[in-house]
Amino acid sequence: xxxxxxxxxxxxxxxxxxxxxxxxxxxxxxxxxxxxxxxxxxxxxxxxxxxxxxxxxxxxxxxxxxxxxxxxxxxxxxxxxxxxxxxxxxxxxxxxxxxxxxxxxxxxxxxxxxxxxxxxxxxxxxxxxxxxxxxxxxxxxxxxxxxxxxxxxxxxxxxxxxxx
Amino acid sequence: xxxxxxxxxxxxxxxxxxxxxxxxxxxxxxxxxxxxxxxxxxxxxxxxxxxxxxxxxxxxxxxxxxxxxxxxxxxxxxxxxxxxxxxxxxxxxxxxxxxxxxxxxxxxxxxxxxxxxxxxxxxxxxxxxxxxxxxxxxxxxxxxxxxxxxxxxxxxxxxxxxxx
Numbered sequence: 231x232x233x234x235x236x237x238x239x240x241x242x243x244x245x246x247x248x249x250x251x252x253x254x255x256x257x258x259x260x261x262x263x264x265x266x267x268x269x270x271x272x273x274x275x276x277x278x279x280x281x282x283x284x285x286x287x288x289x290x291x292x293x294x295x296x297x298x299x300x301x302x303x304x305x306x307x308x309x310x311x312x313x314x315x316x317x318x319x320x321x322x323x324x325x326x327x328x329x330x331x332x333x334x335x336x337x338x339x340x341x342x343x344x345x346x347x348x349x350x351x352x353x354x355x356x357x358x359x360x361x362x363x364x365x366x367x368x369x370x371x372x373x374x375x376x377x378x379x380x381x382x383x384x385x386x387x388x389x390x391x392x393x394x
Numbered sequence: 395x396x397x398x399x400x401x402x403x404x405x406x407x408x409x410x411x412x413x414x415x416x417x418x419x420x421x422x423x424x425x426x427x428x429x430x431x432x433x434x435x436x437x438x439x440x441x442x443x444x445x446x447x448x449x450x451x452x453x454x455x456x457x458x459x460x461x462x463x464x465x466x467x468x469x470x471x472x473x474x475x476x477x478x479x480x481x482x483x484x485x486x487x488x489x490x491x492x493x494x495x496x497x498x499x500x501x502x503x504x505x506x507x508x509x510x511x512x513x514x515x516x517x518x519x520x521x522x523x524x525x526x527x528x529x530x531x532x533x534x535x536x537x538x539x540x541x542x543x544x545x546x547x548x549x550x551x552x553x554x555x556x557x558x
Contacts, residue, residue, distance in 0.1 A: 235421070253546055257399070257516065258422065353421065353548075377521075377540060377549050378532050383417055385516070385548040386540060 236264045238351035240342050240376070241331075243269075243311045246357030246389035251317050253387045254355040261326040265318065266291070268345045268354075269331065270338040271307055281307070281335070288345070289333040294322055297331055306333050339375040346380045353382050359389040399515040402430045404505055404539070407474050410520020410552035415480050417550045418518040425489040430454075431481065432508050433471065433494065434501040448498050451511065457481055457492040469496055502538040509543045516545055522552040 239254045241247045251267070259265050273285065284290075289306055296302045298315055310331075318329045332349065334341035338360075346354055358373045377384045401422055403415045415431070423429060437448065452469065459465050461482075466473045485492045495512065497504035501523075509517055522533040532549070540547050 256397070257546075355546075374540075381551070383421075383548055383550040385546050387546040388544065 234262045235260075235352040236266055236349060238266045238268050238345065238349065238354040238382075240338075240354065240356040240372075241267045241269050241310075241314060242338075242360045243309070243314055244357065244360050246359040246387075248311075248314055248317065249389060250355050250357040250385075250387040251314060254385075255317060255321040258353065258355065258385075259321065259325060259327055263325075264328045264330065265321065266345075266349060266351060267297075267314075267318070267329070267331040268334070268342060268349075268351075269308060270334050270336065270341045273336050274307070280305070284333070285335040288335075288341075288348070289331075291330040291332055294318060294329040297329075308333055338372045339379075342372065342376050343380050346376075346382050351382055353385065354380060355385045355387060357389055358386050397424070398426045398428070399424075400428050400430060400513055402432050402508060402512060402514040402517040404501075404517065404519035404535075405431045405433045405477065406501070406520075406523045407433075407472070407477070408520060408523045408552075410522050410550065412474075412476060412480070412520075413552070414518045414520045414548075414550040415477060417548075419480060419484045419488065422516065422518065422548070423484060423488050423490050427488075428491040428493065429481070429484055430508075430512050430514070431477075431492070431494045432497070432505065432512075434497045434499065434504045435470070437499050447496075451495055451497040451504070451508070454493045454495055457485055457494070460494045471496070501535045502542075505535065505539045506542045506544075509545050514545050516548065517543055518548045518550060520552055521549050 237254060237259050239251050241251060297310055303309060321327060322329050356373045356376055360372060373386050377386060401418055403418050405411050461478050481492045484490050519536055521536050523535060536549055
């Protein structure tokens with residue numbers, strides 16, 4: 231059964247989200263799929279006019295070559311770590327997939343659910359340990375919220391105990 | 395790139411779990427994998443066979459056996475033709491091994507145990523089973539397993555859940 235699916239992975243460039251990304255790439259993503267990295271930035275005080283526009287709709291879909299260009303990513307206020315870029319670049323070489331990133335600004339829980347509906351995503355993979363302990367106690371975990379409220383199947387990849 | 399993974403699907407014959415099974419077959423399973431249909435029955439005192447298997451669960455029952463009504467009767471499981479047909483398709487079209495395993499006890503605990511027992515690489519489940527309360531977004535078994543299982547867990551939403 232061939233691909234052509236939109237597989238989303240929520241990334242925040244933490245160790246746990248890299249684990250989720252690796253899992254998605256190794257277990258779900260197939261030739262013909264679109265791998266869509268979704269990352270959420272805090273709502274902000276950006277001066278650049280474009281970002282103000284994108285705060286409402288989310289960024290355009292950013293293709294892989296641009297993701298690897300720090301100068302371009304600076305404009306979005308996003309700094310993908312080298313390991314994440316490596317995982318997706320390797321995946322793009324080994325399988326016939328399209329890799330893009332979409333950036334939203336706002337509350338991660340709401341925005342990830344919005345991404346599922348708007349992009350739209352056929353399924354989503356998310357780690358369970360991004361927020362620090364205190365934020366999690368106050369806001370509740372993002373992954374929990376997304377599993378409950380997202381409108382597509384959601385896979386939660388646990389971080390191992392030793393991860394910070 | 396066969397990885398020969400062990401994929402578990404929690405099966406309580408609810409609509410949600412049938413959807414979860416279909417999702418796993420269409421989106422996750424690859425040639426060479428093993429699909430475990432896991433069913434947890436409430437603990438039953440009398441039957442001596444059950445006592446024997448109450449700790450370890452039943453032996454692994456290959457598809458060819460459990461589709462036999464006599465075997466199903468022995469295990470006191472009502473065969474659902476829809477499920478059998480999905481499993482059949484999986485075995486033939488995707489070339490995966492299909493086996494069932496029954497446990498007796500609390501579904502929350504037993505599913506988490508199954509992850510270790512069967513060395514599952516991933517567990518797929520519905521969001522709501524046969525529980526009486528239809529208003530909740532996600533049932534207590536799913537919640538518990540999501541938090542406690544040691545492998546990635548995919549939750550496939552129940553149709554007709556809030557918001558759909």
